[in-house]
Amino acid sequence: MKSCNVASQNCHLCQSLDKGIFEGLSKKDLDVLDSSKTSNRYKRKQIIFYEENPILGVFFIRSGKVKLYKTSRDGKRQILKIVQAGDSLGHSSLFSNRSHAATAEVIEDADICFLDKNKFLSILHANPSISLKILEKLSKDLNQAEEQILDIAYKSVRVRFVELLLTLKQSFGVYEDGVYKLEISLSREELAEAIGTTEETAVRLISEFKSNDWIEVHKKSISLKKPEELLQLTEFGY
Amino acid sequence: MKSCNVASQNCHLCQSLDKGIFEGLSKKDLDVLDSSKTSNRYKRKQIIFYEENPILGVFFIRSGKVKLYKTSRDGKRQILKIVQAGDSLGHSSLFSNRSHAATAEVIEDADICFLDKNKFLSILHANPSISLKILEKLSKDLNQAEEQILDIAYKSVRVRFVELLLTLKQSFGVYEDGVYKLEISLSREELAEAIGTTEETAVRLISEFKSNDWIEVHKKSISLKKPEELLQLTEFGY
DNA sequence: CGCTATTTTGACCACGTTCAACCGCTGTGG
DNA sequence: CCACAGCGGTTGAACGTGGTCAAAATAGCG
Numbered sequence: 292m293k294s295c296n297v298a299s300q301n302c303h304l305c306q307s308l309d310k311g312i313f314e315g316l317s318k319k320d321l322d323v324l325d326s327s328k329t330s331n332r333y334k335r336k337q338i339i340f341y342e343e344n345p346i347l348g349v350f351f352i353r354s355g356k357v358k359l360y361k362t363s364r365d366g367k368r369q370i371l372k373i374v375q376a377g378d379s380l381g382h383s384s385l386f387s388n389r390s391h392a393a394t395a396e397v398i399e400d401a402d403i404c405f406l407d408k409n410k411f412l413s414i415l416h417a418n419p420s421i422s423l424k425i426l427e428k429l430s431k432d433l434n435q436a437e438e439q440i441l442d443i444a445y446k447s448v449r450v451r452f453v454e455l456l457l458t459l460k461q462s463f464g465v466y467e468d469g470v471y472k473l474e475i476s477l478s479r480e481e482l483a484e485a486i487g488t489t490e491e492t493a494v495r496l497i498s499e500f501k502s503n504d505w506i507e508v509h510k511k512s513i514s515l516k517k518p519e520e521l522l523q524l525t526e527f528g529y
Numbered sequence: 530m531k532s533c534n535v536a537s538q539n540c541h542l543c544q545s546l547d548k549g550i551f552e553g554l555s556k557k558d559l560d561v562l563d564s565s566k567t568s569n570r571y572k573r574k575q576i577i578f579y580e581e582n583p584i585l586g587v588f589f590i591r592s593g594k595v596k597l598y599k600t601s602r603d604g605k606r607q608i609l610k611i612v613q614a615g616d617s618l619g620h621s622s623l624f625s626n627r628s629h630a631a632t633a634e635v636i637e638d639a640d641i642c643f644l645d646k647n648k649f650l651s652i653l654h655a656n657p658s659i660s661l662k663i664l665e666k667l668s669k670d671l672n673q674a675e676e677q678i679l680d681i682a683y684k685s686v687r688v689r690f691v692e693l694l695l696t697l698k699q700s701f702g703v704y705e706d707g708v709y710k711l712e713i714s715l716s717r718e719e720l721a722e723a724i725g726t727t728e729e730t731a732v733r734l735i736s737e738f739k740s741n742d743w744i745e746v747h748k749k750s751i752s753l754k755k756p757e758e759l760l761q762l763t764e765f766g767y
Numbered sequence: 768c769g770c771t772a773t774t775t776t777g778a779c780c781a782c783g784t785t786c787a788a789c790c791g792c793t794g795t796g797g
Numbered sequence: 798c799c800a801c802a803g804c805g806g807t808t809g810a811a812c813g814t815g816g817t818c819a820a821a822a823t824a825g826c827g
Contacts, residue, residue, distance in 0.1 A: 353821055361675060363683045364764075371675055386661065387668035391677060422660035423624065428668040430625035435664055436674035437599060437630060443681045444725030445601045448783065479806060487682030492783060526602070686815065717774060727816060732775055748824095 311351065311377050312424040320418060327410040330392045332402055338382065339395040339403065346391055348408040350380040355401020358477060359393045360484060370485040371436070373398070373475070375462070385411070398477065410505075443487050451486040452496045456506070460515055470507065470514040481528055549589065550662040558656060565648040571638055577618065577633040577641065584629055586646040588618040593639020596632075596712060597631045598722060600673070607673070608723040611636070613700070613712070619668055623649070636715065637725050683723050689724040690734045698753055699734050708745065708752040 313324065330353070331488045333339060339350060342361060352374055359372045359380070371393055374380065385408065415421050442451055456473070463475040477485070483493040497513075501508045505521055507514050515521065552560065561642060568591070577588060580599060590612055595620070597610045609631055612618065622630050625644065653659050680689055694711070702711040715723070722733035738744045743759055745752050753759065
């Protein structure tokens with residue numbers, strides 16, 4: 292597993308590094324980093340790490356999409372986050388405990404770099420500014436998680452689904468032929484797991500939204516036709 | 530508002546500082562810190578800060594108990610955390626900046642220190658090790674929040690209530706006369722808000738648990754009689 | 768002691784889960 | 798080439814948890 296198998300000489304220019312938590316790192320440190328990490332290709336449904344697995348280091352997404360989820364005792368899954376190019380995985384649990392707090396599974400074929408825990412920590416010690424970057428990231432993640440708690444606790448599944456669609460629009464939405472196409476392909480089950488409900492309810496909501504002309508569905512792809520009206524829904528109970 | 534109105538000469542020995550994120554700080558830095566902060570007494574139901582308020586600095590609980598909650602559009606509250614002596618408030622939102630993510634309200638009269646944002650940040654810059662402490666703390670908080678998402682999404686209210694009781698036992702439980710008395714007094718409404726349900730359901734659960742002889746209630750205080758059996762419940766669906 | 772806030776109980780009902788059957792598509796082996 | 802299995806998606810019917818609303822009981826407080 293050679294580090295950065297393709298175009299290794301300018302790998303530190305890959306999005307994972309200059310955009311994410313390593314933004315602003317010196318050329319020298321980027322080189323150290325570059326020579327320390329390994330790169331790998333993952334296919335859909337591959338598991339990068341399981342919940343409870345020991346944390347060996349940090350992962351950086353170069354391309355593709357990955358979902359992070361937790362599994363309950365009776366096998367139900369809750370998707371916590373969907374990450375893509377530029378995001379990192381494992382940096383959060385690295386500071387608190389020994390094991391991963393969630394499972395990371397590839398939803399769209401991905402190139403992912405890995406950086407060993409110790410190398411990461413030594414780079415971090417040499418560059419205190421990175422800590423602040425991570426603090427900022429963790430802090431945002433925490434805010435988002437707390438928001439999600441409130442959502443699941445008190446909002447109807449319908450509203451949660453609308454909010455999911457709008458969030459997906461933000462990250463993956465492309466305006467095209469008068470509609471916002473969500474450039475991400477999730478199964479009904481995955482959609483359900485993202486809002487904490489069952490596949491059946493997700494299906495029913497989709498057909499409801501189709502007949503309301505909020506959205507249109509082609510194959511696996513969902514497009515939003517009237518995001519403004521969807522946004523309205525979240526304002527009231529519905 | 531003189532800094533550390535009581536026994537100011539050894540205030541840096543107060544739990545908030547030597548136990549929390551400032552553990553291991555040098556005598557000199559503790560002195561700087563000590564002279565920078567102000568102390569205040571808050572009574573039950575007083576608000577320390579509201580959600581959306583700008584973040585002016587960090588708070589350290591010296592005594593008493595404080596709840597952190599978010600409020601939904603229709604006025605329902607979700608308690609995210611209950612903090613006590615040694616804990617700090619506001620350190621999390623400080624890095625993603627802008628405003629507080631939750632409201633902090635006193636549930637038991639409290640002494641609370643305040644440290645200005647800029648003073649805090651300058652101490653932090655001078656002591657990179659603090660960042661790591663905070664990273665660890667944030668990381669744990671995030672894990673906990675994510676756990677809570679899973680709980681609310683897929684566990685019954687009954688199980689969530691049991692888990693709340695067991696969590697409270699961990700933080701506030703005192704073994705006394707064969708029962709574990711929870712040394713914290715929460716209203717039925719607050720209990721409900723902690724598990725994301727309504728007051729009525731909380732009341733019903735309490736009377737159910739009383740008649741099952743799991744718990745006993747005197748005035749505002751709840752005692753657990755058979756924590757082991759309660760723990761059992763969480764293992765299965767129930 | 769009266770008034771307000773909190774707690775408790777009851778009846779009702781809706782949302783969302785569960786379980787079951789069915790459809791349509793894709794890939795596979797006979 | 799078709800048959801069939803398997804998977805993802807869809808729909809229907811029934812049920813139950815937990816929320817809502819209303820009203821009564823109790824506790825707390827000036």
